[in-house]
Amino acid sequence: MEISTEVTTNIQMVDLQGQYKKIKKEVDAAILKVIENASFINGPEVKLFQQDLEKYLEVKHVIPCANGTDALQIALMALDLKPGDEVIAPAFTYVATAEVVELLKLKLVYVDVDPKTFNISTKAILKAITPKTKAIIPVHLYGQCADMETIMEIARENNLFVIEDAAQAIGSTYTFTDGKQCKAGTIGDIGCTSFFPSKNLGCFGDGGAMYTNNDQLALKLRLISNHGQSKKYCFDSIGVNSRMDTIQAAVLKIKLKHLEEYNTSRNEVAAYYDKAFAKHSNLITPLRNTKSTHVFHQYTLITKGLDRNGLMQHLQKRNIPSMIYYPTPMHLQKGYAHLGYKEGDFPHAEDLCTRVVSLPIHTEMDQLQLEYITQEVLNYCKN
Numbered sequence: 526m527e528i529s530t531e532v533t534t535n536i537q538m539v540d541l542q543g544q545y546k547k548i549k550k551e552v553d554a555a556i557l558k559v560i561e562n563a564s565f566i567n568g569p570e571v572k573l574f575q576q577d578l579e580k581y582l583e584v585k586h587v588i589p590c591a592n593g594t595d596a597l598q599i600a601l602m603a604l605d606l607k608p609g610d611e612v613i614a615p616a617f618t619y620v621a622t623a624e625v626v627e628l629l630k631l632k633l634v635y636v637d638v639d640p641k642t643f644n645i646s647t648k649a650i651l652k653a654i655t656p657k658t659k660a661i662i663p664v665h666l667y668g669q670c671a672d673m674e675t676i677m678e679i680a681r682e683n684n685l686f687v688i689e690d691a692a693q694a695i696g697s698t699y700t701f702t703d704g705k706q707c708k709a710g711t712i713g714d715i716g717c718t719s720f721f722p723s724k725n726l727g728c729f730g731d732g733g734a735m736y737t738n739n740d741q742l743a744l745k746l747r748l749i750s751n752h753g754q755s756k757k758y759c760f761d762s763i764g765v766n767s768r769m770d771t772i773q774a775a776v777l778k779i780k781l782k783h784l785e786e787y788n789t790s791r792n793e794v795a796a797y798y799d800k801a802f803a804k805h806s807n808l809i810t811p812l813r814n815t816k817s818t819h820v821f822h823q824y825t826l827i828t829k830g831l832d833r834n835g836l837m838q839h840l841q842k843r844n845i846p847s848m849i850y851y852p853t854p855m856h857l858q859k860g861y862a863h864l865g866y867k868e869g870d871f872p873h874a875e876d877l878c879t880r881v882v883s884l885p886i887h888t889e890m891d892q893l894q895l896e897y898i899t900q901e902v903l904n905y906c907k908n
C-alpha cells in the first residue's frame with residue numbers, strides 16, 4: 526500500500542489541533558463570552574461545568590481546582606493527617622502522586638505494581654501497612670482502574686483513607702462483584718483528576734478537580750482550595766489558591782459532551798493495535814481488567830526480548846512518535862533518594878520501566894495512520 530506524505534508527517538502522540546477544529550465554533554464562542562463578561566475567576570461556567578461533571582460521574586460533589594497536582598494536595602490536606610503519617614503510593618506513576626505527600630511532610634511509602642495491569646499491587650499494599658499508615662493513593666494508570674474492590678476492603682479493615690488518582694482515567698467505569706458500577710474517582714473517599722490539555726478530557730491550559738460523595742469532605746475541599754476562606758476575609762483553615770479559570774471551565778463544559786465519543790475513538794485505536802500485535806512474541810498488548818473499562822489515556826506495550834530503543838528509533842526515522850511512560854520508577858528518582866529505597870526494592874516497576882513503550886493514541890487517528898504504525902512496529906520486530 527502506498528503511504529501518502531500526509532500520513533507519514535502528521536502522526537502525533539496526541540492531536541489537539543484536529544480535535545479543536547471539530548468544535549472550534551462552539552468553543553470560540555464560549556471563550557469569547559467569558560472574555561466579554563470579564564468574569565475570569567469563579568464565573569458562572571465553573572459552577573455549570575461542575576454540575577455537568579457531577580451528573581456525568583454520578584457523584585455528589587465535584588470541586589474544580591487549578592490542576593491535578595493541586596487536587597491531590599488539597600485532598601491530602603482535607604484528611605487532617607499529621608507529619609509522619611504514612612501514605613502508600615505505587616512506585617510506577619507520574620511524579621505528582623508522590624510529590625504532594627512529601628510536600629505535606631507525610632511519609633511516602635512506595636509499593637510495587639502488578640506487572641500485568643501496571644496498577645498498584647494489592648498484595649504489596651497489605652505488606653506495607655503499619656500502625657502509622659493512614660491513606661492509600663491508587664493510580665488508575667493509562668486509563669484502567671486499579672483493583673478498587675480489594676483496595677476498598679483493605680482500607681475498611683485497616684481504617685485507611687483512599688484517594689484515587691484518576692487523572693488518566695476519566696470516564697472509566699468499575700464494576701464491583703455485586704454488580705454496582707462506579708466511575709473512576711468516585712469509589713474512594715476522594716477522587717482527583719487533571720484536565721491538562723493532553724488528558725482524555727483536557728482544557729486549554731491547566732485545570733483539575735476533586736470528587737467526593739462525602740458532604741463534610743466536600744466542604745473542606747472547597748474551603749482549602751480557596752485559601753481556607755469560609756466568608757470574605759474569614760480564614761477557617763490553612764488553604765491554597767487553587768481555582769479553575771472560567772475560560773477553562775467554559776472549554777471543559779463543551780468537551781465533556783464529547784468525552785464518551787472521545788473515549789470510544791481511543792478504544793477503537795486500541796482494538797486495532799491489540800489485533801495487529803496479538804500473536805507477536807516480542808510484544809505484550811495491554812491486559813484488560815474484567816472489572817474495569819479502559820479509556821486508553823495511553824496505549825502501552827510491554828516489549829519482550831526486543832531492543833526497545835531500537836524500535837523507538839526505527840519508528841522515529843519514519844516520523845512515528847513513541848514515548849516511555851515512565852523511564853524511571855519513582856523510588857529511584859534523585860529527588861526521592863532521602864526515602865532510602867534502592868534498586869531491587871520494586872522489581873516489577875523497575876522491569877516495566879525498561880520494557881514499556883507507548884504508541885500514538887488519540888481521538889483523531891485514521892485507518893491509514895494505524896496501518897502505517899502497526900506495519901512499521903511489526904517490520905522492526907521481524908529483524
Ligand SMILES: *Cc1c(COP(=O)(O)O)cnc(C)c1O
Pocket residue numbers: 592593594595618619621622664690692693718719720721731732733
Ligand atoms: C497528569 C497527572 C497528574 C497531574 O495533573 P496536573 O494537572 O498536570 O497537575 C497526576 N497524576 C497522574 C497519574 C497524571 O497522569
